Amino acid sequence: MMKKEIVILGGGISGLSTAFWFKENHSDFLLLEANSEVGGNMQTELADDFLIDYGPNSGLETNPHIREIISKIGLENEFIYSNPQGNKRYILKNGELQALPMSPKSFLLTKLFSTKAKLRLLAEPFIGKSEDGYYQSIAQFVERRLGKEFLDYAIDPFVSGVFAGDPRKLSVKSAFPKLYRLEEVYGGLIKGTIKGAKERKNRGEESKQSAKMFSMKFGMQSFAKGIAKYIGENVLTNSIVKSVEKHDNSYKIVYLQNNLEQEIIANKIISTLPAYAASKVFLKIDNELSNHLDEIFYPTVMVLFVGYEKQQIRRELDGFGFLIPTLEKKNFLGGIWSSTIFENRSNSRNSAFTIFIGGAKDQNRNWENPQEIIEEVLSEFQKTMNIDGKPNFIRHKVWKNAIPQYNLGYIEHEKYFQKFEEENKGIYLSGNYRGGISVGDCVKNSKLNFDRIMI
Numbered sequence: 518m519m520k521k522e523i524v525i526l527g528g529g530i531s532g533l534s535t536a537f538w539f540k541e542n543h544s545d546f547l548l549l550e551a552n553s554e555v556g557g558n559m560q561t562e563l564a565d566d567f568l569i570d571y572g573p574n575s576g577l578e579t580n581p582h583i584r585e586i587i588s589k590i591g592l593e594n595e596f597i598y599s600n601p602q603g604n605k606r607y608i609l610k611n612g613e614l615q616a617l618p619m620s621p622k623s624f625l626l627t628k629l630f631s632t633k634a635k636l637r638l639l640a641e642p643f644i645g646k647s648e649d650g651y652y653q654s655i656a657q658f659v660e661r662r663l664g665k666e667f668l669d670y671a672i673d674p675f676v677s678g679v680f681a682g683d684p685r686k687l688s689v690k691s692a693f694p695k696l697y698r699l700e701e702v703y704g705g706l707i708k709g710t711i712k713g714a715k716e717r718k719n720r721g722e723e724s725k726q727s728a729k730m731f732s733m734k735f736g737m738q739s740f741a742k743g744i745a746k747y748i749g750e751n752v753l754t755n756s757i758v759k760s761v762e763k764h765d766n767s768y769k770i771v772y773l774q775n776n777l778e779q780e781i782i783a784n785k786i787i788s789t790l791p792a793y794a795a796s797k798v799f800l801k802i803d804n805e806l807s808n809h810l811d812e813i814f815y816p817t818v819m820v821l822f823v824g825y826e827k828q829q830i831r832r833e834l835d836g837f838g839f840l841i842p843t844l845e846k847k848n849f850l851g852g853i854w855s856s857t858i859f860e861n862r863s864n865s866r867n868s869a870f871t872i873f874i875g876g877a878k879d880q881n882r883n884w885e886n887p888q889e890i891i892e893e894v895l896s897e898f899q900k901t902m903n904i905d906g907k908p909n910f911i912r913h914k915v916w917k918n919a920i921p922q923y924n925l926g927y928i929e930h931e932k933y934f935q936k937f938e939e940e941n942k943g944i945y946l947s948g949n950y951r952g953g954i955s956v957g958d959c960v961k962n963s964k965l966n967f968d969r970i971m972i
């Protein structure tokens with residue numbers, strides 16, 4: 518039976534970046550990935566001059582590790598930053614796209630918020646901490662601190678853009694820990710933002726607001742594939758992990774490789790599997806862990822990628838794209854202007870867009886009939902964007918389990934994960950259901966995990 522010091526489960530960006538640090542450390546490790554390709558959520562396709570990212574389209578360079586990995590794996594030449602135009606973001610209000618204000622002056626002038634809502638923000642520094650902050654949704658938190666209009670026309674669409682989530686269900690403490698911390702530590706968002714910026718500078722980190730947006734010339738999956746190539750034979754694809762069991766003082770991992778059952782004995786296991794997959798794998802070790810993992814909700818999201826000839830589009834594509842507040846009652850969450858943000862997403866005759874549909878607030882669709890959904894959404898999208906005629910290129914993907922929702926009560930899951938790790942020394946639970954869903958957070962957590970394992 519094969520023996521390894523460390524086995525990493527899952528070859529998405531969490532697993533691969535974790536493996537990267539062990540490779541650098543010359544550790545005895547192996548990574549097992551179920552699919553024939555690495556990347557997990559990072560999935561890119563090149564077709565007819567269009568470059569489609571079905572998962573993350575970009576990442577935010579919130580920590581230095583991303584660049585460190587890119588440079589070490591030799592992909593500096595393919596690492597790209599978004600065009601400056603990509604900084605401008607729009608929100609739909611009363612059927613019109615309004616630019617999100619980025620300066621105090623544009624905030625005073627914007628039609629996105631009423632004068633009353635703007636004045637309401639001035640009260641924020643004087644609002645105290647809430648008693649039950651621990652179990653508050655992001656909607657309750659923002660409404661209390663910033664007012665309802667700010668919730669409806671800033672936070673609600675933002676939450677759709679990041680989590681495809683429902684602000685009334687997402688826990689502020691678990692899903693937006695930095696925001697929560699501003700209130701807990703500094704007593705308010707405005708005070709905290711100013712003081713927090715100084716602290717981040719000392720730690721060499723960037724805030725999500727000021728971090729640069731990046732992607733790869735050949736799409737986000739090339740980041741994952743680049744790490745796997747650098748690691749080499751220690752990444753095993755087509756390897757579906759079935760179970761983990763205790764085996765003396767270590768663990769036995771059973772997996773199927775090309776339909777053949779295999780076993781490995783490992784001293785340490787780092788799982789970066791999605792929660793619903795980890796639930797099955799660890800069932801034999803801890804049934805209650807599986808219950809916690811199964812409770813984590815992953816809504817369905819459809820990603821629709823479309824290309825139009827430039828002459829069909831009767832508005833300027835001068836931004837990142839737009840998000841839609843729930844109050845606007847549209848049948849999609851928003852769209853990004855892919856070929857404006859990054860080079861190489863379409864040929865020069867066309868413009869490419871990525872549209873997001875579904876999410877936690879919109880789960881009663883018949884996902885079995887995507888054509889109907891696509892037609893309905895494109896009709897609304899074209900109206901909003903002032904586009905004539907139909908797209909000349911369409912691709913879509915339905916993510917049945919898209920993004921883990923850090924909903925109210927998540928704290929109980931987090932506490933249990935810690936307890937499980939204490940009781941099962943050598944097993945580490947990671948992946949995007951712990952410590953942040955963004956690509957930047959997954960990479961940051963891989964380094965934190967490596968450091969705590971190597972102590």
Ligand SMILES: Cc1cc2nc3c(=O)[nH]c(=O)nc-3n(C[C@H](O)[C@H](O)[C@H](O)COP(=O)(O)OP(=O)(O)OC[C@H]3O[C@@H](n4cnc5c(N)ncnc54)[C@H](O)[C@@H]3O)c2cc1C
Nearest residue numbers: 527529530531551557558572573574758794949954955956
């Ligand atoms: C549609 C969409 C758009 C997004 N957009 C952005 C964005 O623009 N920016 C951003 O920062 N983030 C974005 N995200 C979030 C981000 O992409 C993910 O949180 C991140 O990529 C997750 O990485 P991961 O490695 O933790 O998990 P995953 O990517 O899910 O990887 C887990 C891996 O485990 C493997 N696996 C599962 N079961 C088994 C098994 N039994 N045995 C072996 N392997 C198994 C899977 O095949 C997969 O490769 C988006 C996510 C989605 C779905």
